Amino acid sequence: MKDKKELQQVTNCALCADMCKYSCPTYLASGNETISPQKIARLFVYEDKGLLKDRKGFSDVMFQSCMCGACKRHCVYSDYDLRKFIQMGRSIAFKEGLLPDETKKRVKTFTKYGNPNGERQLIQKGTGTVGYFISCSAYKDEALLKAMDRVLTASKMKVQQFGGADICCGAPLYYAGDPEGFTKAAQKMKKQIERRGLDRVVTMCPNCLKMMGELYPQVGVKLNVQLAHTSEFLGSLLSERKIKVKKAKGTATYHDPCLLANDMDITVAPRQIITALGYEIKEPVYTKDHTHCCGAPPGARLGFSKLADQVKSMRLSELKQTGADIYVSSCPSCKAVLSNLGVKDIAELISEQIVHG
Ligand code: SF4
Numbered sequence: 454m455k456d457k458k459e460l461q462q463v464t465n466c467a468l469c470a471d472m473c474k475y476s477c478p479t480y481l482a483s484g485n486e487t488i489s490p491q492k493i494a495r496l497f498v499y500e501d502k503g504l505l506k507d508r509k510g511f512s513d514v515m516f517q518s519c520m521c522g523a524c525k526r527h528c529v530y531s532d533y534d535l536r537k538f539i540q541m542g543r544s545i546a547f548k549e550g551l552l553p554d555e556t557k558k559r560v561k562t563f564t565k566y567g568n569p570n571g572e573r574q575l576i577q578k579g580t581g582t583v584g585y586f587i588s589c590s591a592y593k594d595e596a597l598l599k600a601m602d603r604v605l606t607a608s609k610m611k612v613q614q615f616g617g618a619d620i621c622c623g624a625p626l627y628y629a630g631d632p633e634g635f636t637k638a639a640q641k642m643k644k645q646i647e648r649r650g651l652d653r654v655v656t657m658c659p660n661c662l663k664m665m666g667e668l669y670p671q672v673g674v675k676l677n678v679q680l681a682h683t684s685e686f687l688g689s690l691l692s693e694r695k696i697k698v699k700k701a702k703g704t705a706t707y708h709d710p711c712l713l714a715n716d717m718d719i720t721v722a723p724r725q726i727i728t729a730l731g732y733e734i735k736e737p738v739y740t741k742d743h744t745h746c747c748g749a750p751p752g753a754r755l756g757f758s759k760l761a762d763q764v765k766s767m768r769l770s771e772l773k774q775t776g777a778d779i780y781v782s783s784c785p786s787c788k789a790v791l792s793n794l795g796v797k798d799i800a801e802l803i804s805e806q807i808v809h810g
């Protein structure tokens with residue numbers, strides 16, 4: 454490692470008591486010490502000393518993190534994020550051609566179609582300078598597309614909806630450890646936004662928001678737009694009375710998407726919406742800044758489907774314990790992964806309760 458500060462940081466982590474592992478979903482779900490944060494850091498110390506001979510083993514550990522940020526959130530050092538090193542490890546694996554098969558498949562599809570899901574139609578609807586970017590994960594979900602459409606129509610706001618085809622924030626390449634591919638995807642997204650004359654972009658996927666707001670600038674791509682998550686945008690439509698809703702009765706458990714809680718501190722807006730819709734919130738034990746990742750779709754951030762399933766099962770049983778009437782989240786991937794609990798997105802909840810006129 455060339456940077457002395459980085460080597461110092463990762464060495465401190467390798468020598469730490471590793472208490473953050475009790476917030477790490479991959480460790481908790483698998484019980485595998487090798488993939489706990491401090492053990493991951495040790496691999497970088499070994500790598501620096503030239504002691505790491507098992508290149509595939511190293512790569513496999515890098516792809517057994519769901520990049521959720523719980524270790525950053527609970528780290529004893531305020532300026533440390535282990536994910537920066539995991540990301541370096543992924544770039545090494547990418548260069549050495551050692552990606553896990555599921556990640557390799559996603560990169561291949563992305564290279565062919567410009568998105569991780571394959572051939573798609575372009576969605577382009579509406580006018581105005583506010584854009585609603587339909588992420589790859591939202592594009593796959595017909596009910597979500599309809600719900601957002603219904604809410605936006607009812608609000609009478611001028612919003613351009615765009616997505617599908619080869620429009621993607623580039624997250625699949627970022628997580629695969631391909632910085633060049635990710636930079637190109639970021640530049641392409643900037644052009645898509647500028648071509649539409651947008652000054653504000655709203656997205657439902659926390660990953661897209663993280664890419665556009667935090668990671669594009671790191672590769673020299675600055676979007677000259679205001680960014681918002683749908684929970685913030687829809688919350689403002691409700692508080693400004695641009696949409697009216699009838700009240701429901703019952704209890705709701707909200708699953709905090711990991712990146713939304715750990716990286717963006719967005720935990721209040723979704724709860725305000727759920728409360729405004731009439732539900733009493735029943736919090737799970739692991740909630741807000743103690744949330745656990747759902748595991749995300751296999752191959753997306755976690756390279757191994759067996760581990761993704763273990764993380765998913767753990768999160769499902771944590772949520773189930775509340776015994777709430779309904780389960781809600783605000784990320785299309787969380788909704789898909791936690792489908793056994795019939796999780797709905799807050800946009801769907803609003804859409805069901807809209808009152809016209
Ligand atoms: S991520 Fe932070 S708390 Fe966790 S082992 Fe490393 S230094 Fe310690």
Ligand code: SF4
Nearest residue numbers: 477518519521522524
């Ligand atoms: S990012 Fe999440 S899964 Fe990865 S080591 Fe940190 S807490 Fe564990």
